[in-house]
Amino acid sequence: MSARLLKGKEVSDALVTQLSQEMAKLNFQPKLVFIRVGDDPASVAYVRGKNRLAEQIGICSLVNALPQETKQAELMELIAELNADDSVDGILVQLPLPEHLDSEPILEAIDPRKDVDGFHPMNVGRLWTGQEGLVPCTPAGLIRIMDHYQLPIEGRHVVIIGRSNLVGKPAAALFLRRHATVSLAHSRTRNLAALVKQADIIVAAVGRQALITPEMVKPAAVVLDVGISRVDGKLVGDVHPDVAEVAAHLTPMPGGTGRVTVAMLMQNTLQAAIVRRASG
């Protein structure tokens, strides 16, 4: 084991301390509303974890747990109510939604100013055009990890594997904004190993066990593992454990990027509250 571990708890704790200090200065209590449809165990656990951290920081946090058979129109109506409710700062629809629901118009119905997940096209557009907006939590957390450990980004070559709307693509925008050279690879990429081998920073965000093997990693590389898959009942990342023998810095799994994601959601809620309330 040569790699320094980039510990999610350390980064998250520091961010939570900072956010608590910012909270203490507010003359209002930010309010975050979760919408969860059905009882998918992973979704239940995710929402519970986010809700718990919100309460810990002092954000007023409400969970709308809707039945599995909730109709599209009912969900749209609830979002319209929350959009209109001036006391609500953030709205988060936990994904994935049940199959009979169409998530695209639902996410687009959320007021972009309350879109704490940063998935609304308006926020995605602002991210790519370099304007202020709400940024997806997982990729924002990757930048936060880099900054916490004072790892430089500018001029570095970042290779991102996986091109999802949740992680890969917004991560590309954020690293580019910080002046990295960015390569986006995916399932159709030829010669993935040769590309990854050039990376100063590797972001693995596919969800395939051991996708990144030690031979693919340049010594001195920073490896950020975002992938999650379940193997024999255990959660594993995209990075083979032996990569720790080669990389200079590595996020563990579990205990790495996931924890920071939840803290970034709190930061987004604070930001959304402050910006919206300031603009009246």
Added chain:
Amino acid sequence: MSARLLKGKEVSDALVTQLSQEMAKLNFQPKLVFIRVGDDPASVAYVRGKNRLAEQIGICSLVNALPQETKQAELMELIAELNADDSVDGILVQLPLPEHLDSEPILEAIDPRKDVDGFHPMNVGRLWTGQEGLVPCTPAGLIRIMDHYQLPIEGRHVVIIGRSNLVGKPAAALFLRRHATVSLAHSRTRNLAALVKQADIIVAAVGRQALITPEMVKPAAVVLDVGISRVDGKLVGDVHPDVAEVAAHLTPMPGGTGRVTVAMLMQNTLQAAIVRRASG
């Protein structure tokens, strides 16, 4: 000279023929409105060229030539009027605007359904999340050139130099959508030559003469030159002329990508008209 020239006129002519056929089937005349502020000679020439092609195809095309001293509020008011005018399908504000005007809120004021330049954050967001929308003309033209000459994109490594909102970033989204591996390089990129040398497809979009030299180009590469700079009164691209000895395919400059951009604007206008009028 070994490279096959990818001729803008050939691609543009084919697209214009196709669009004229589509126009003949419409029971309405699409309407495109240009807004030009001041008398910057390049802007005058660009708008004239776009206007001429619109008329040739049969699009009703109007140019609002506003005085240099036009105020922000006046421009915003004109855009609001054009947004509200049901007969208007496309609105194009020619950039750059005079220095005293703030282009960001102006571009954002345009109804995204009439945003034929594809610069509105809503359209940028839709581009990156894989939804339907209006796409910037120059990068859309690059894909069109590739398709016209039946050059494959999927699985190829595209290296884009330049990360502007007009070309570099949207080109990354479009090539990614077509399943290329995409690298985005720029002024802070270290070892640009080594990265470009790996490219199957090179997009040069910086505006610096001879940025891409023959040594940087892999034989069999496709080279798309989007850069424009003026040297001794002559317009030149980013690609050194000797690259023609190495590359397999190359857009000439002039006579390359620029001409296709203008034709793509006509396609956007048609698309905007058809989609908006169909949705009532």
